[in-house]
Amino acid sequence: MPKVRIRPDQLPIGETTNRWLWFLAVGSLVLAGCASGEAQPKTSLFEDDHELPLHWPTDVADISVKLRARLSAPDASTELLAEIEDLVSWTAEVAADTNLTETDWLPLYQASESMTANLRNAKGALTPENKSQLESLCNLIDEAAAKIPEQLPQFSKGES
Amino acid sequence: MSQSVSMMLVGGLVRMLQGFVQAAPTLLVGLMIASILRYYLGHQGTRRLFGGDSVRSLPQSWLVGMLLPVCSIGVLPILFEMRRAKVKPGAMSAFALSAPLFNPLSLLYGLTLSRPFVIILFAVGSLFVVTVLGFFWDAIAKRRTLSVTGDVDDLEDACEQDHLIGLRRVFATVVHFSREATGSMLGVTLIALSGLALLAAVLPFGAMQHSVERDDWWAPLRMLVVAIPVYATPMMAMGQMGMMFQHANSPGASFALLILGTGLNFATPLWFGRYFGWKAASLWMASLLLVVLTLAYAINKPLVPPGVEPAGHTHAFDIYANPLSAYHTINTETVRQTVSKDLDVSVVASLGILAIVVAFGLLMRMLQIDETWLVKNAKAGSFASSLKTETLATRRGLDIVVPRGVIGATMLAGLVALSVVACFAYYPSPDECLDEISLARAECLSAANSGQLDHALFWLPVWEDWSRRLEVGAFIRAGEVRPYQRMQGYLIRKKLELLEHELEHDPFEPEETKQVVREILATNSRWVRSFHSLGCGD
Numbered sequence: 001m002p003k004v005r006i007r008p009d010q011l012p013i014g015e016t017t018n019r020w021l022w023f024l025a026v027g028s029l030v031l032a033g034c035a036s037g038e039a040q041p042k043t044s045l046f047e048d049d050h051e052l053p054l055h056w057p058t059d060v061a062d063i064s065v066k067l068r069a070r071l072s073a074p075d076a077s078t079e080l081l082a083e084i085e086d087l088v089s090w091t092a093e094v095a096a097d098t099n100l101t102e103t104d105w106l107p108l109y110q111a112s113e114s115m116t117a118n119l120r121n122a123k124g125a126l127t128p129e130n131k132s133q134l135e136s137l138c139n140l141i142d143e144a145a146a147k148i149p150e151q152l153p154q155f156s157k158g159e160s
Numbered sequence: 161m162s163q164s165v166s167m168m169l170v171g172g173l174v175r176m177l178q179g180f181v182q183a184a185p186t187l188l189v190g191l192m193i194a195s196i197l198r199y200y201l202g203h204q205g206t207r208r209l210f211g212g213d214s215v216r217s218l219p220q221s222w223l224v225g226m227l228l229p230v231c232s233i234g235v236l237p238i239l240f241e242m243r244r245a246k247v248k249p250g251a252m253s254a255f256a257l258s259a260p261l262f263n264p265l266s267l268l269y270g271l272t273l274s275r276p277f278v279i280i281l282f283a284v285g286s287l288f289v290v291t292v293l294g295f296f297w298d299a300i301a302k303r304r305t306l307s308v309t310g311d312v313d314d315l316e317d318a319c320e321q322d323h324l325i326g327l328r329r330v331f332a333t334v335v336h337f338s339r340e341a342t343g344s345m346l347g348v349t350l351i352a353l354s355g356l357a358l359l360a361a362v363l364p365f366g367a368m369q370h371s372v373e374r375d376d377w378w379a380p381l382r383m384l385v386v387a388i389p390v391y392a393t394p395m396m397a398m399g400q401m402g403m404m405f406q407h408a409n410s411p412g413a414s415f416a417l418l419i420l421g422t423g424l425n426f427a428t429p430l431w432f433g434r435y436f437g438w439k440a441a442s443l444w445m446a447s448l449l450l451v452v453l454t455l456a457y458a459i460n461k462p463l464v465p466p467g468v469e470p471a472g473h474t475h476a477f478d479i480y481a482n483p484l485s486a487y488h489t490i491n492t493e494t495v496r497q498t499v500s501k502d503l504d505v506s507v508v509a510s511l512g513i514l515a516i517v518v519a520f521g522l523l524m525r526m527l528q529i530d531e532t533w534l535v536k537n538a539k540a541g542s543f544a545s546s547l548k549t550e551t552l553a554t555r556r557g558l559d560i561v562v563p564r565g566v567i568g569a570t571m572l573a574g575l576v577a578l579s580v581v582a583c584f585a586y587y588p589s590p591d592e593c594l595d596e597i598s599l600a601r602a603e604c605l606s607a608a609n610s611g612q613l614d615h616a617l618f619w620l621p622v623w624e625d626w627s628r629r630l631e632v633g634a635f636i637r638a639g640e641v642r643p644y645q646r647m648q649g650y651l652i653r654k655k656l657e658l659l660e661h662e663l664e665h666d667p668f669e670p671e672e673t674k675q676v677v678r679e680i681l682a683t684n685s686r687w688v689r690s691f692h693s694l695g696c697g698d
Contacts (some may be wrong), residue, residue, distance in 0.1 A: 097651055
């Protein structure tokens, strides 16, 4: 939509006689340190929104692939551990965004919740117990990925 | 980003009109409660309701505030009556802050937003704030030796005086209610809403979208400054907190917004200053800010729901910034369209009732009918206490004069019960919600696919609002919202927000929009069936 600049004297709403409004506006300007001027041209109001992190998984199976890759890395850097924590916490969301049934989704959700809590309790350290639990989570993710149907089962009522 | 003076003025006007529209229902309730306190509970009953002089007065006032459905403007006429009844200043402070924060409707809504314990924690936090402030305010009042003792004697005398009963009392209540709606309350309302105009003038469109991120150390302090002039209804505040949770914004900033943005407005400290002295009110305000800021930083740990990838921005505070961007044409049509977006059935009905009440109030003022006139023109039989001395036949059996405190308490209990019932009306059964969602979905997605942006952007928030109501409706009927349902709800709202962004792209990108629509449809199928399989209404 083209930007339209309107001079104050063109304003249609009560601006011509109420001088105090102008004083109020000028006062607000001074207080806020704002100044009237041209708005910057832009193509979108939300230019940089919703950029996905680089390690965001492409699908459910990709979570376990990415997790195993990080678990097998020789040095567990802080960044790597943070990515592991991210991947675990994204598991439920990524799995819910597929045709996986609720029954098959629930164990994944519970496992990722539990794993997230354990990782937070360990404060960044990857303990042997956590490693083992992460392996189990990866297996669970693989099993769930194999169960995802192409289409949702038939459901007769109320869907449009 | 800067904005022109005309944009500041018109934006401020739009925000004030929107604020008035939002305030109408709770302002009406506040005026009604004030009249009930005046004519039914009386001084003693009102003092008893707020805990009298006992130590429980602060938590009791907080609890009463939690149950009554008023906003920070609607609470002001009640404060007038509390002051008239000589309720302890601390209890008034506790009630003034807590009543606008929560009510049964908003509390239920809040419980479904994040983990329930977060909202409960916020409620407990508000109790802590009002208790600390209440003790402080009582201490100031003691030092300033407010003439409570002498006034209590006056009160006792007043209680012995005649008071109206029956239909004449009902009429007196209506007269007071309507006259108040046309009196100083209008000025107070304007002062309260002026904060929104100031914010619109100071904050350009979308200025707060990146200001309260979870890792921003300044977020609680920044929100503290912004929240002081804010006026927000309890439901609006809960909606904003929902968006903040969804975007994993700073919890400390959320808390500051809840207590200061919802709990008070520009008129609240002015009211305290006028009746208790400016120095005392300044101390009260400073203490409030200190307590809120301390608590905000104490709880300001990241609160990211499991499986949630924060978007890095939020639209929760767009409502406080200027509604007009450089892309808007500034004219009366823009103002009309922007304001009318907030008009739902409850708001239109409230505005209609308010208009009738104001017209009646003006008529009463023209005819000079007020409380004094009613008392002067009443017959002896119109007064409760006169019955003792009248030479009337002795009342027998069930023919008794019900004490006005009993009627008043029943009315207030009825109001609370009504708001609980209203929860079930406002949050219908999942099947009803799904019907509404089906309508909003069809309108929104077909408009998005065909490039009718304004139509799609109108129906999108309707759909989002019903998605929340669906969850609360299921929660109050089934006792839970399952994790899968919650996650699907989160996904649908996340994708709706993506769609909103696509629709606001300039130039419009039809292919990208259609892709988002396809993804929404897939999520929608899963989301809808998760509630159908719940068994609610099936």
